[in-house]
Ligand code: FAD
């Protein structure tokens with residue numbers, strides 16, 4: 001098998017640094033790409049060598065449960081380009097390897113509105129559309145105009161409009177029909193130059209001050225998150241481990257009469273339950289199974305301080321899922337991608 005020298009491929013690579021849970025896992029091959037030409041070459045090499053491909057950004061929404069017998073492509077495509085600007089809006093193309101939080105910080109410094117509620121979410125820009133990242137009532141779908149990608153089979157460049165991305169709650173076409181079929185190379189955004197703040201979440205409105213501004217909302221999000229959520233650089237984790245489940249009005253009514261303190265939110269079609277509340281009430285907070293632990297401040301987050309395997313992480317997740325199904329008749333869906 002011919003391995004192109006330009007790809008600087010590492011064989012039997014340690015993936016500990018490439019996933020924020022820090023789980024030990026090895027890749028048969030690893031390459032870091034910083035141009036679409038190199039990315040195309042890497043995909044072509046994988047095709048010719050009949051290797052499976054795994055694309056990783058920061059690995060903050062990924063659980064590696066085994067060694068990867070293929071090619072891991074670490075996305076480092078960089079660059080931010082202004083596509084258009086009017087008195088009210090700016091349109092940008094941001095390369096997939098840019099750090100998400102740095103992009104948010106830059107937008108806030110430029111007085112561009114729309115991504116401030118999404119500050120401090122770990123990961124790279126290219127992963128943001130995949131699960132339609134969201135926090136404090138904002139979702140990235142509200143500012144995305146298009147997603148550019150390379151088709152992993154044809155190696156052709158494609159651009160999907162916002163509508164075609166089929167965005168939904170922590171979901172998109174990239175987790176469904178196009179799952180593991182693309183490499184996102186850039187995301188196009190449309191940000192507002194006029195003040196429009198999203199303060200629908202009471203906790204954020206309280207923290208942002210009496211006369212909230214773009215900077216005070218950004219600061220408030222950073223403050224709340226720093227107090228409540230474990231920094232993966234200090235305590236390995238992959239953020240919320242489960243999606244908030246959606247239930248029917250009938251199911252919600254039954255649960256509410258049995259558990260009057262139930263934390264839930266009407267969605268129009270039914271109710272969204274706070275999965276963290278269900279897990280906390282079931283007694284899982286700060287519990288440990290085989291060295292993997294439920295975070296003390298937020299029961300939705302699984303932490304891996306003892307650096308156990310991805311299989312150990314999933315064993316704890318399965319035990320929680322069983323318990324939640326037994327107590328509340330609710331199926332918790334794992335949020336991160338499992339490999
Ligand atoms: P990775 O984990 O590297 O990849 C995730 C998936 O996308 C994998 O399937 C991977 O193969 C694929 N992928 C990555 N890049 C590409 C690409 N360029 N092309 C094609 N496929 C690709 N999420 C939220 O929605 N809201 C939050 O508030 C939030 N808070 C978090 C807090 C913490 C402490 C942590 C650890 C995570 C949090 N997350 C949150 C989850 C995570 O930050 C996001 O999902 C983020 O977008 C993942 O980015 P990443 O680069 O780390 O993706």
Ligand code: NAP
Pocket residue numbers: 134135136137200201202203228229238239240241244265274275276298300335
């Ligand atoms: P929180 O504020 O304690 O809220 C608990 C849950 O209640 C959240 O999951 C949130 O749903 C929901 N919620 C709260 N107020 C709401 C409202 N006014 N309307 C509708 N739903 C409401 O949550 P947290 O753990 O501190 O996280 C804060 C934000 O960051 C949340 O939006 C959360 O999704 C996001 N976050 C996500 C991850 C991840 O990995 N996905 C990790 C950390 C934080 P939503 O989750 O739907 O917003």
